[in-house]
Amino acid sequence: xxxxxxxxxxxxxxxxxxxxxxxxxxxxxxxxxxxxxxxxxxxxxxxxxxxxxxxxxxxxxxxxxxxxxxxxxxxxxxxxxxxxxxxxxxxxxxxxxxxxxxxxxxxxxxxxxx
Amino acid sequence: xxxxxxxxxxxxxxxxxxxxxxxxxxxxxxxxxxxxxxxxxxxxxxxxxxxxxxxxxxxxxxxxxxxxxxxxxxxxxxxxxxxxxxxxxxxxxxxxxxxxxxxxxxxxxxxxxxx
Numbered sequence: 001x002x003x004x005x006x007x008x009x010x011x012x013x014x015x016x017x018x019x020x021x022x023x024x025x026x027x028x029x030x031x032x033x034x035x036x037x038x039x040x041x042x043x044x045x046x047x048x049x050x051x052x053x054x055x056x057x058x059x060x061x062x063x064x065x066x067x068x069x070x071x072x073x074x075x076x077x078x079x080x081x082x083x084x085x086x087x088x089x090x091x092x093x094x095x096x097x098x099x100x101x102x103x104x105x106x107x108x109x110x111x112x113x114x
Numbered sequence: 115x116x117x118x119x120x121x122x123x124x125x126x127x128x129x130x131x132x133x134x135x136x137x138x139x140x141x142x143x144x145x146x147x148x149x150x151x152x153x154x155x156x157x158x159x160x161x162x163x164x165x166x167x168x169x170x171x172x173x174x175x176x177x178x179x180x181x182x183x184x185x186x187x188x189x190x191x192x193x194x195x196x197x198x199x200x201x202x203x204x205x206x207x208x209x210x211x212x213x214x215x216x217x218x219x220x221x222x223x224x225x226x227x228x229x
Contacts, residue, residue, distance in 0.1 A: 032214040090156060101147060101159040104157045
């Protein structure tokens with residue numbers, strides 16, 4: 001069975017500092033991985049996705065993630081945090097069975113301090 | 115191109131009442147997924163539908179919950195005889211075709227509160 005694990009339910013950074021949100025996956029087949037962001041009382045918005053085309057994936061709002069098979073990781077980074085980045089971030093893997101449902105991690109709440 | 119629409123955005127029900135949650139997928143999307151987000155948890159898959167067909171309902175409780183996606187009109191998630199444990203945010207997502215690499219586009223969610 002496929003799964004993702006997000007280490008750190010809460011991460012706090014200072015404005016301008018590096019953002020690093022961790023995601024590790026478990027999959028018996030090459031995975032398709034996603035990062036979504038959820039702002040308060042809103043739905044999920046896709047940040048980026050890995051579909052095996054390139055290991056370094058660039059997304060919206062300056063975020064990027066690197067797929068590392070040897071580490072079974074897909075960590076999300078941004079060089080310089082903005083106040084507007086404060087949100088909850090979810091890593092997900094696509095179930096490669098018949099339905100391709102998304103299997104989500106438990107989320108990481110990012111706080112950005114001024 | 116309008117995004118995924120869900121209504122109502124907020125719904126309050128008393129225990130034992132019925133809740134009906136509606137989802138209109140993006141134009142041209144015939145694949146709909148429903149997820150539930152319990153307080154301080156990630157999203158959990160409930161059901162996957164294509165037009166007029168339930169493809170996978172393995173994440174949906176066997177009792178009181180049902181879903182449909184008729185030929186015309188929105189997808190409906192129906193919860194009968196709600197209990198306090200049903201309080202959650204329910205999200206609908208749609209995609210134009212099926213595939214593990216396909217993006218699912220999410221609606222704003224319906225936040226259900228059961229008193």
